[in-house]
Amino acid sequence: MGLAGPSKKRKISHDPNNTKWTRSTGFGHKMLLSQGWSPGTILGPDPNNPHHTAASQVGIKVMLKDDNLGLGCRGNQEDTCTGLGDLQSLLGRLNGKTDDSVRSEEDTRRKMWIEGRYGMRFVKGEVLESTWVTKELRKDVEVDGKDGSDEEAKESDSEDEEEDESESSEGRKAKSKKEKKRKDTDSKKKKRKSSDSEDDEDADSSSSSSSKDRKSDKAKRKAGKALRKAEKQAKKERKEAKRLRKDEKRRAKAEKKALKSAIAASSAPSSTASTPPAMPSAEPEPLPKLDKKSKSLPNSLHGSGTSTPINGRQALRSKWIAQKRMAVMDAKALNEILMIKAA
């Protein structure tokens, strides 16, 4: 609440948590000790039971609630800007989105909300089939239907699954590692090939060490040549890619702008009138889409020639340089810049 809000004065005791009592070792403490309890442990014969909660150790801590703030509402949100969600369509249009896409977005939004006279808006969540039958329990039911209670089988099942999963994920990792390795070895092979061929040549005149030296020098030079060649090739490719990307770039630029404003809007929680980020419904929501774009953002930056992330002023500078370079590279753009009429 601002200045106009009711002031809440509150006196806090010298020791509101009564740590004095906590530190003392009175009758209760002695009794528990005499029965085999040791400080810091929890009561009960099965202290390692996974079903025990922290509350068995330290009790339940609650926040005193003396307002009507809804669940998850943090109160002072005056400093965050709101309502940007409603501007989405306008921004979208300004940023060159087609009317159709804007309309479809609006439609999905309208579908999500049951908007009424009383101004309550809702987002559709999951459908509750039953108050308690989770997948696990369902499995139980089935298992029980067959042979009483093989909880263990079920558990081991899930464990297996877990293992499978972890295995697969590990496998994936291993795969990617393997792939990397393969690449490495490939390139090594290439190198070796070249050196192998060299070796073959070497084989004839391997007797003289001097010639070997010379040859190895030659090989080095050759390898260097090959490398340079490869580099050139890569450069060419890159240029090609740049040219290709250029068209994209223009579109991306417009999108980027939209994205930036959207990100700003979405980072302000109260302004996510569009939708909360985690939405189970399959309909294409604006935000997830934006998320994807936000992921593509650094890529496009990379594409503009700066391979390492650079911060601040430098980043801006390098971006400009990259843009300039790109413009120079593109004949059409160059023509435009130099105001040469296309033939």
Place this chain on the structure above:
Amino acid sequence: MPGEREILDSDRPTKKAKVSAAINGASKDMDNPYLAHMYAPSTASSAGQDLFAGLTRHQTTTVQAQKAEDGPLNPFTGSQLSKQYFDILKKRRDLPVHAQRDEFLRLYHENQILVFVGETGSGKTTQIPQFVLYDEKPFETGKKVACTQPRRVAAMSVAKRVADEMDVTLGDEVGYNIRFENNTSSKTVLQYMTDGMLLREAMNDPNLSRYSCIILDEAHERTLATDILMGLLKEVALRRPDLKIVVMSATLDAQKFQRYFGVKENDYNAPLLAVPGRTHPVEIFYTPEPERDYVEAALRTVLQIHGSEPEGDILLFLTGEEEIEEACKRLRAEGDEMQREYDTGPLKVYALYGTLPPNQQQRIFDPAPPPARAGGKPGRKVVVSTNIAETSLTIDGIVYVVDPGFSKQKVYNPRIRVESLLVSPISKASAQQRAGRAGRTRPGKCFRLYTEDAFKKELIDQTYPEILRSNLASTVLELKKLGIDDLVHFDFMDPPAPETMMRALEELNYLACLDDEGDLTTLGRMASEYPLDPALAVMLISSSEFQCASEILSITALLSVPQVFVRPSHKRKEADQAKAQFAHPDGDHLTMLNVYHAFKSLEQGAGQKWCSDNYLSFRSLTSADNVRNQLKVIMEKQEIDMKTTAFTDRNYYNNIRQALCAGFFMQVAKKMSTGKSYKTVKDNQDVLLHPSTMLGQENEWVLYNEFVLTTKNYIRTVTSVKPEWLMDIAPNYYDIDSFEKGEIKTALVRTAEKIARKAKLDKRLQR
């Protein structure tokens, strides 16, 4: 908070209580239900035995049981079965549990402990005990089947229903036993009872030898009594291999129950049988962003549903009485306006909370109102409820649920010894349960007034069980009485925090219920007989020393029921004026006593009007009267001297105040030299006198009944006392050396000097 249990319990609608036979007719063994099992079940009809002839105990099958059920004679009474019986039987056979009767019986035969998970609406509460009954053959063993319920109302209503289903008279073959009301007889083979009642029985009969099977129903609610019973039954099961135990629960934490009741043979996984209920899918909606005011949002949502959704009743969950009444008022006004302005159907709004009189609670079952005019839009019913409508009460016809995500929950802080009801976020399990309420009759919708993100991140999985949120003083006393000395290794499903346990032991030690070795004292044994907080029980027992047993008995009863003073929001001034008539300058306890005495001096039948004229709760006062009678019976049994001081005696009120000190010496605060604030003795918390008090600000030492936790800390129901009394009555607690330096210590030292001086003077005078 003394009397909390009592209040919680009397929250539930009660019939006019009869004195239980257990208390009344202790001299006649035959009538004593605790001893009934020692006598042959002479009334068991021979016909019944014949009808069970082909069946062997613990080997019956569904086919056999169904044959017995099909009649034509009632296997339990031998009489002809009525048409109503067969009508009900048809419906019973349709219940989801019935499909798995074979399954149940097989598991039941094979295991001693069985966990049964059945969704609401599966019929578990009414059917499983009957399945067990046909298998147990109670006439052969002479042992009963018990089914516990966390709530008194549930025990009564379910027993009534099952008696109908079995075509017997309630109280004969099927009965119920709840505190202050025992409706069973020697014929009873199936007994519904509150979990607290079974616990009390266990104190007198540690092996529960009257029962062949114990069914713990609604175990997921995890009441204090259920939790202790579970720990206890685990031990009893080892001593009594013939005892069968079925634990019935309704939520997701079945695995926790399985692990808890598992034994080595089944690898710590008790057998489980799960039966889904019959529910319809419920669509869940979240708000796109958090709400600033959940009450406001809730009301708007209800009105929006009323305006735009098809026919179907609405259930709105709010936290407390005041909030609910306020919401109802606004909904009624808005509903009328909507009907006028937008031609919607009529909106009927009902409140539902524990302290509501039973007849008003009953009204929530009224059907939705008809259209205002022929051909108009159909009417709609809105029930605004606390979380009692979450599991315990099922209202048919609910299609829409509005859930702001809060409920009032009890919390206990052992450090400052405060037990209070606070508004806190519900658990995920609770939220699902609430949503499930919308799918009872047809597919429904649940509107959650929080984001999906908040649901995932802000809510805990399961509601904490009561044992983690209560003062355990009376629980420890009960456990000691049950013969459980090793509290550290007692098998709680959720062990309470060590600090809570320490506090409980410490309190009992100061109250002299436990001696310094931790053993139960005579006083402790006596105190455990009362269904009260130990402090109240000790106060009651020691009141005879101060010649005011009758008055203290009245005060205890008054403290054990909901607030007697009514203060409607629109008539606060009048209510305060009415209260002032009864005011006693020395404190609120005495003010309440004045009210009670005035109430008792009324003519028969004048009470209701007098109460409403004076802004008093007739219901609370009658229930206090009732509780008083029950407690008096226990006191008389313990031969406590009920002689009292004459009202004209100069010390009449002083005696009462001293007797209050005997129980509440640990709840005393002293005024600080600066400001209006008081400081609690020993715990050193700054508190203020609650605005409702009749006590002036000038009293230096006050004793309080309740510590109210809000932004300001208040003490409510206060009475002024003298430090001399405290030091005299509780020398252990007021041992000056144990106090740290400060205002309280200085005052106590001065008092000690004064006492010494006076003693010296007295001695000199005597000489």
